[in-house]
Amino acid sequence: TVLNRCADALFELNELTEEGSKARKKD
Numbered sequence: 001t002v003l004n005r006c007a008d009a010l011f012e013l014n015e016l017t018e019e020g021s022k023a024r025k026k027d
Helices: 002-026
Strands: none
Touching: none
């Protein structure tokens, strides 16, 4: 469903953001 796609997109975005935060902390 559309809601499912939105949830998946948010989940992926959240994971990407967490990875970005970790990379920034390493810098």
